[in-house]
Amino acid sequence: MQVPHLRRYSWAPEAATQLTLITAHVPQNVTLMSAGHARSQRVGDLMECGTWSRTVLQRGSTATGCAVIEQLMECRLQRGAPTFRATGQMKQNSEGTITFKLVPADNKGAQRESKVRVRAHFDYNPDVDPYIPCKEAGLAFQRGDVLHIVAQDDAYWWQARKEHERSARAGLIPSRALQERRILHDRTQKNGTDLDSKPGSCASLCTTPPGSPRLPASSSTSSCRQPKTKKIMYDLTENDDFDREQIATYEEVAKLYPRPGVFRPIVLIGAPGVGRNELRRRLIARDPEKFRSPVPYTTRPMRTGEVPGREYIFVAREKMDADIEAGKFVEHGEYKGHLYGTSAESVKSIVNAGCVCVLSPHYQAIKTLRTAQLKPFLIHVKPPELDILKATRTEARAKSTFDEANARSFTDEEFEDMIKSAERIDFLYGHFFDVELVNGELVNAFEQLVQNVQRLENEPVWAPSMWVQ
Numbered sequence: 001m002q003v004p005h006l007r008r009y010s011w012a013p014e015a016a017t018q019l020t021l022i023t024a025h026v027p028q029n030v031t032l033m034s035a036g037h038a039r040s041q042r043v044g045d046l047m048e049c050g051t052w053s054r055t056v057l058q059r060g061s062t063a064t065g066c067a068v069i070e071q072l073m074e075c076r077l078q079r080g081a082p083t084f085r086a087t088g089q090m091k092q093n094s095e096g097t098i099t100f101k102l103v104p105a106d107n108k109g110a111q112r113e114s115k116v117r118v119r120a121h122f123d124y125n126p127d128v129d130p131y132i133p134c135k136e137a138g139l140a141f142q143r144g145d146v147l148h149i150v151a152q153d154d155a156y157w158w159q160a161r162k163e164h165e166r167s168a169r170a171g172l173i174p175s176r177a178l179q180e181r182r183i184l185h186d187r188t189q190k191n192g193t194d195l196d197s198k199p200g201s202c203a204s205l206c207t208t209p210p211g212s213p214r215l216p217a218s219s220s221t222s223s224c225r226q227p228k229t230k231k232i233m234y235d236l237t238e239n240d241d242f243d244r245e246q247i248a249t250y251e252e253v254a255k256l257y258p259r260p261g262v263f264r265p266i267v268l269i270g271a272p273g274v275g276r277n278e279l280r281r282r283l284i285a286r287d288p289e290k291f292r293s294p295v296p297y298t299t300r301p302m303r304t305g306e307v308p309g310r311e312y313i314f315v316a317r318e319k320m321d322a323d324i325e326a327g328k329f330v331e332h333g334e335y336k337g338h339l340y341g342t343s344a345e346s347v348k349s350i351v352n353a354g355c356v357c358v359l360s361p362h363y364q365a366i367k368t369l370r371t372a373q374l375k376p377f378l379i380h381v382k383p384p385e386l387d388i389l390k391a392t393r394t395e396a397r398a399k400s401t402f403d404e405a406n407a408r409s410f411t412d413e414e415f416e417d418m419i420k421s422a423e424r425i426d427f428l429y430g431h432f433f434d435v436e437l438v439n440g441e442l443v444n445a446f447e448q449l450v451q452n453v454q455r456l457e458n459e460p461v462w463a464p465s466m467w468v469q
């Protein structure tokens with residue numbers, strides 16, 4: 001009996017292993033007796049569907065299954081459609097066999113292959129995803145991986161392969177729509193309300209999306225401690241709720257090629273005290289003509305010995321308030337009643353002068369900095385493990401940046417807070433970073449920084465596709 005409403009999905013073109021998804025409207029209750037996957041079948045052989053093995057399909061429901069077919073040969077594609085058969089036990093009209101016919105994609109399918117590349121903003125493991133129609137056909141990936149999307153025909157399951165594994169077979173990944181619904185559903189469940197608990201509906205997807213990050217405990221240091229005067233700090237009363245609300249799924253990316261004489265700003269983000277300024281200072285000291293940092297603005301009165309435009313650009317409070325309101329600052333903060341900030345214009349003027357602008361702002365500046373205009377290269381400077389963190393800072397007699405007088409060493413609590421703060425930054429913004437750099441041994445960390453800066457100047461790197469257009 002031919003099942004009506006059979007939908008076919010094209011083969012993932014160019015893949016050594018062919019992947020087929022079928023969705024069928026089920027006219028009767030059917031118990032599928034098949035098991036296993038079709039492998040290296042010859043023309044006319046029966047293939048069985050692994051995911052439907054011993055499954056009862058309810059009348060009127062829509063079932064999705066898939067087969068992973070390896071080494072499908074050319075002649076097979078030319079000679080006709082392989083038969084995909086499941087033996088069913090009919091509960092209503094008849095008994096017998098249901099035969100699904102799958103037609104391999106013709107050239108049109110190949111033409112349809114998408115050119116889309118996305119960067120994954122979450123980890124995915126099909127082995128622990130109860131909703132994937134065929135675990136074996138799933139593609140596991142990690143946050144930050146660049147994926148080539150080869151088919152987006154299905155609303156919920158895309159076919160993709162990892163960009164750096166071009167010869168590998170394409171696999172199933174959740175579509176953006178599915179992942180968004182999964183995350184929203186998870187959040188709704190956490191809030192104690194279940195919007196849609198219909199079985200089989202997408203909104204009733206798993207309660208904990210595989211690989212979804214957990215919110216690390218907020219660092220007491222990062223939210224309470226007073227900053228010292230010399231720094232430009234954010235208004236730390238600002239909370240991160242906005243960032244947590246964002247749904248991180250996929251971001252479309254494209255290769256951004258270096259342009260001679262135009263350098264992307266290098267932005268060092270990290271937990272307070274981790275060593276961003278130390279690395280920035282070293283980079284500038286290495287080649288002061290090339291690497292530069294913008295002079296910050298402040299509304300505080302000029303002190304004896306200071307020169308306008310050298311330590312700070314001094315401005316009136318009203319002017320700076322208005323400019324912040326107009327979005328002209330990439331970062332700003334208030335300390336002891338005075339405003340401090342870095343203007344977008346000063347970043348641009350360094351770039352326009354053919355220099356590399358190096359910034360080490362508060363992590364919340366990512367939101368204002370990450371624009372197509374500035375195209376920043378974001379580096380997360382992370383602390384090493386606690387014992388290495390303590391040992392390296394003690395040996396270097398590092399001074400705590402939490403001490404206003406800058407006279408004492410870091411305390412154990414400050415080291416622990418640094419690690420917690422780094423986890424939080426990773427949770428909130430981890431998907432935005434181009435590179436992670438662990439600042440254990442300073443010499444090694446600096447070397448890594450230099451290598452990344454050189455790579456940026458010489459090689460194309462993945463960036464949001466909007467920036468490339």
Ligand SMILES: Nc1ncnc2c1ncn2[C@@H]1O[C@H](COP(=O)(O)OP(=O)(O)OP(=O)(O)O)[C@@H](O)[C@H]1O
Pocket residue numbers: 231270271272273274275276277278279360392393396397398399400401402439440441442443445
């Ligand atoms: N890898 C390292 N090994 C030893 N000491 C380090 C290392 N990195 C930084 N330091 C020292 O730690 C102290 C804090 O570094 P730095 O001022 O760069 O921190 P920061 O990230 O800019 O923090 P803040 O934003 O609070 O100013 C400095 O004394 C610096 O020399």
